[in-house]
Amino acid sequence: MQTVTIKPRKEIKISVEAENISPDKFGGKTEKEIQSLVAWMGNQKTTLGELFSVKVEGSGPAADTKIVLEGDFSRVKRIGEGMTAGLIMINGNVDMHLGAKMSGGKISVKGNVDSWAGREMKGGELIVEGNAAYYLGAGYRGESCGMRGGKITVLGNALDFVGEHMCGGEIFVKGNTGILPGLSNNGGKIVIGGNTSRPGSEMSKGTIIVNGKVDEMMPVFKLEGDEAVDGVTYKKYTGDVIGNGKGLLYVK
Amino acid sequence: MELLIKNGAVFDPVNGIKGDKTDISVKDGKIVNNVSSKATVLDAGGRLVMAGGVDAHSHIAGAKVNVGRMMRPEDSRSGISPRTKITRPCTGYTVPNVYAMGYRYAQMGYTTVFEAAQAIMKARHTHEELEEIPIIDKGALTLFGSNWPTMDFVREKNMDKLAAYVAWGLLASRGFGIKCVNPGGGEMWGFGKNVTGLDDVVPSFDVTPREIIVSLMKVNEMLGLPHSVHLHCNNLGNPGNYKTTLASMELANQVKASKDRQVMHVTHLLFNSWGGTNWGDFESKADEIANFLNNHDNITGDMGQMIFGSATTMTADGPKQYANAKLLHAKWSNGDVELEDASGVVPIYYVKQISVHAIMWAIGLELALLTKDPYKMLLTTDHPNGGPFVNYSEVISLLMSNKKRQEEIKTVHEAVHAKTKLPGLDRELDFSEIAIMTRAGTSKVLGLLDTKGHLGVGADADISIYDIKPDQIDPSVEHAKIKSAFSSAAYTIKGGQVVVKDGQITATPLGRTYWVDAKVPQQHHDEMMKDIVRKFKNYYSIQLANYMVQDEYVSHPQVIKAGAIPVEVN
Numbered sequence: 001m002q003t004v005t006i007k008p009r010k011e012i013k014i015s016v017e018a019e020n021i022s023p024d025k026f027g028g029k030t031e032k033e034i035q036s037l038v039a040w041m042g043n044q045k046t047t048l049g050e051l052f053s054v055k056v057e058g059s060g061p062a063a064d065t066k067i068v069l070e071g072d073f074s075r076v077k078r079i080g081e082g083m084t085a086g087l088i089m090i091n092g093n094v095d096m097h098l099g100a101k102m103s104g105g106k107i108s109v110k111g112n113v114d115s116w117a118g119r120e121m122k123g124g125e126l127i128v129e130g131n132a133a134y135y136l137g138a139g140y141r142g143e144s145c146g147m148r149g150g151k152i153t154v155l156g157n158a159l160d161f162v163g164e165h166m167c168g169g170e171i172f173v174k175g176n177t178g179i180l181p182g183l184s185n186n187g188g189k190i191v192i193g194g195n196t197s198r199p200g201s202e203m204s205k206g207t208i209i210v211n212g213k214v215d216e217m218m219p220v221f222k223l224e225g226d227e228a229v230d231g232v233t234y235k236k237y238t239g240d241v242i243g244n245g246k247g248l249l250y251v252k
Numbered sequence: 253m254e255l256l257i258k259n260g261a262v263f264d265p266v267n268g269i270k271g272d273k274t275d276i277s278v279k280d281g282k283i284v285n286n287v288s289s290k291a292t293v294l295d296a297g298g299r300l301v302m303a304g305g306v307d308a309h310s311h312i313a314g315a316k317v318n319v320g321r322m323m324r325p326e327d328s329r330s331g332i333s334p335r336t337k338i339t340r341p342c343t344g345y346t347v348p349n350v351y352a353m354g355y356r357y358a359q360m361g362y363t364t365v366f367e368a369a370q371a372i373m374k375a376r377h378t379h380e381e382l383e384e385i386p387i388i389d390k391g392a393l394t395l396f397g398s399n400w401p402t403m404d405f406v407r408e409k410n411m412d413k414l415a416a417y418v419a420w421g422l423l424a425s426r427g428f429g430i431k432c433v434n435p436g437g438g439e440m441w442g443f444g445k446n447v448t449g450l451d452d453v454v455p456s457f458d459v460t461p462r463e464i465i466v467s468l469m470k471v472n473e474m475l476g477l478p479h480s481v482h483l484h485c486n487n488l489g490n491p492g493n494y495k496t497t498l499a500s501m502e503l504a505n506q507v508k509a510s511k512d513r514q515v516m517h518v519t520h521l522l523f524n525s526w527g528g529t530n531w532g533d534f535e536s537k538a539d540e541i542a543n544f545l546n547n548h549d550n551i552t553g554d555m556g557q558m559i560f561g562s563a564t565t566m567t568a569d570g571p572k573q574y575a576n577a578k579l580l581h582a583k584w585s586n587g588d589v590e591l592e593d594a595s596g597v598v599p600i601y602y603v604k605q606i607s608v609h610a611i612m613w614a615i616g617l618e619l620a621l622l623t624k625d626p627y628k629m630l631l632t633t634d635h636p637n638g639g640p641f642v643n644y645s646e647v648i649s650l651l652m653s654n655k656k657r658q659e660e661i662k663t664v665h666e667a668v669h670a671k672t673k674l675p676g677l678d679r680e681l682d683f684s685e686i687a688i689m690t691r692a693g694t695s696k697v698l699g700l701l702d703t704k705g706h707l708g709v710g711a712d713a714d715i716s717i718y719d720i721k722p723d724q725i726d727p728s729v730e731h732a733k734i735k736s737a738f739s740s741a742a743y744t745i746k747g748g749q750v751v752v753k754d755g756q757i758t759a760t761p762l763g764r765t766y767w768v769d770a771k772v773p774q775q776h777h778d779e780m781m782k783d784i785v786r787k788f789k790n791y792y793s794i795q796l797a798n799y800m801v802q803d804e805y806v807s808h809p810q811v812i813k814a815g816a817i818p819v820e821v822n
């Protein structure tokens with residue numbers, strides 16, 4: 001088992017791109033080796049060691065590596081990008097693109113995550129105890145597939161476009177979400193504990209379940225009647241009928 | 253500046269050189285008989301030397317290329333390379349940024365590329381991009397096939413006015429030749445319709461695709477343009493369309509060439525050689541198309557080879573693109589260019605295990621392998637419709653190695669066995685044939701063989717050297733080496749200057765833009781302009797005075813003169 005603890009040396013004001021903070025990059029490496037990994041601050045190339053203090057205990061491969069982020073990472077982007085194994089524990093908030101394209105392992109966040117957390121994720125698990133911003137589990141600009149596999153859990157709220165262009169996997173938001181969750185959804189499952197508005201527009205496949213109130217329904221769904229899912233009765237809709245979509249939308 | 257390339261294994265089919273160790277002398281951007289002792293010597297070390305590559309059909313600049321960029325931000329996430337001291341940053345795979353177009357062609361050893369379709373009204377945009385594409389020489393073909401003036405003059409059977417319109421349209425667009433895309437279909441798309449064959453009548457104009465094609469061929473030869481009519485056939489992309497393609501190719505017999513070249517170039521034949529009646533019984537008819545080409549000498553084609561993976565289809569064939577977007581549930585952009593055709597852009601992903609895609613892939617290769625004379629079947633991917641041009645090395649290695657083809661066939665949908673003849677074709681092209689499909693043939697088809705596509709005295713000093721020793725390689729077995737060498741030239745020399753060394757850009761001179769200045773009798777021009785003035789007054793959204801591309805937009809012009817000559821019609 002290898003545990004790597006990272007802390008900002010000082011307050012980070014200019015955003016940092018740190019896709020090298022990942023068990024795949026840290027596994028089996030010494031403190032020195034980790035410190036020398038590249039990071040970008042604004043348009044300046046720098047190293048993780050310049051920006052963060054790094055403490056390594058034990059040694060092991062990516063699957064046996066736990067990364068603990070202490071302090072404020074709210075200006076640090078792309079943490080855990082593409083990770084395949086291991087664990088990242090984040091004690092505060094993080095910037096955009098957390099766990100983008102990850103295919104395995106687990107990321108756990110005590111605070112909030114900025115936009116595009118779990119973007120184009122393929123597998124693994126992302127747990128956020130605070131709130132998520134826009135495009136949770138979505139595809140980046142123009143991409144036809146967002147999240148493709150794995151699981152995202154948000155215990156707070158999320159903003160607009162949860163799971164946009166989602167093609168697989170599962171997203172659970174305990175609180176409310178902004179408008180258009182599951183926009184252009186093409187697979188996978190989104191469960192919203194609270195309220196939302198205009199879910200599932202342009203949906204061609206996949207499932208959306210809304211347990212709270214839907215402020216506004218898009219007029220592109222066909223009501224199929226009542227149906228019970230896991231013992232709870234919902235109104236079942238299918239659509240988007242304009243695109244001959246086979247998406248399922250369950251609303252209480 | 254003088255340059256002497258020694259010890260090259262030269263393949264120059266135009267001058268009958270097949271791998272012989274031939275010295276090449278270069279002075280002031282041209283190939284000359286000999287140079288002084290002060291010349292810089294470049295030792296090719298027995299490696300493969302060819303004329304710089306010439307691409308006769310690619311979409312590298314202009315309105316629809318840029319629409320592709322705008323609607324595909326995801327494409328720009330690939331192909332990223334940072335700026336260097338002499339190159340700008342690059343992005344993109346199917347729709348690269350403007351600068352990458354020039355760098356990437358040069359890195360493959362290509363030095364001349366023709367944009368295959370510009371509407372006159374959008375030509376200023378085309379030239380704005382062409383001006384910024386570094387290194388390569390270029391030009392653009394101008395769309396005439398669904399233009400209102402074209403159809404009016406065809407209906408009136410007034411070839412003098414049509415010739416005058418083409419001459420004026422080429423000037424207005426600083427264009428190089430006549431492109432004709434799904435003639436009539438672009439106009440009908442304005443009303444949500446399409447033409448289905450050569451004899452459908454375009455309403456309000458009372459002309460047929462057949463009449464449009466034949467008339468444009470006639471005036472092309474009346475004007476003695478360097479290139480022939482460049483035809484994107486009706487019914488492109490529909491199962492069973494090979495019949496329309498054959499019927500269109502038959503039309504070439506009605507016109508005699510004014511020069512030593514074809515009278516019709518049928519482009520991206522991969523998309524026009526389709527049998528069957530639907531996607532279920534879809535099959536290759538590449539053999540029928542190749543057979544026709546083998547028996548006719550007035551017509552040429554290009555492959556439009558498909559490359560598995562991401563592509564962006566872009567064409568003036570607006571109705572086809574609407575059908576594509578519906579079929580693929582894909583993003584779709586539609587364009588209407590007022591009185592001049594339509595357009596559409598749709599991304600696509602070609603998948604090995606989809607039977608239709610596997611058959612399409614095979615069709616392109618069948619066309620190249622079944623057409624006996626490589627001068628009649630040029631190598632293209634119809635970039636980025638069949639796939640991005642950076643994959644030419646993949647196509648070359650497939651054509652040179654049956655072993656590679658058989659390995660690939662094992663990985664694609666089994667339909668290639670029943671629906672195409674590719675598995676049984678054992679022809680392997682040699683370096684001379686590749687040089688023809690990528691240099692000599694493309695230059696001949698474009699009408700530029702005097703200065704492009706060969707290494708004889710008087711030719712432009714556009715030269716590529718590849719890291720292969722032809723006498724020591726078996727392309728059939730060592731196809732991976734062939735692919736790697738053709739993807740990244742050891743040297744690319746443009747106008748006598750080394751622009752690429754070991755695959756890296758070393759200089760970024762600006763290339764020239766070819767366009768054709770065709771003269772017609774003043775009286776024909778004046779009569780034609782009366783109609784044009786009326787059309788601008790009544791229909792165009794812009795003023796005639798703002799229409800024409802000014803010289804400022806073409807700062808490095810290479811003007812080819814042409815003019816009205818009598819044409820013999822069979």
Ligand SMILES: [Zn+2]
Pocket residue numbers: 309310311368520634637
């Ligand atoms: Zn094309």
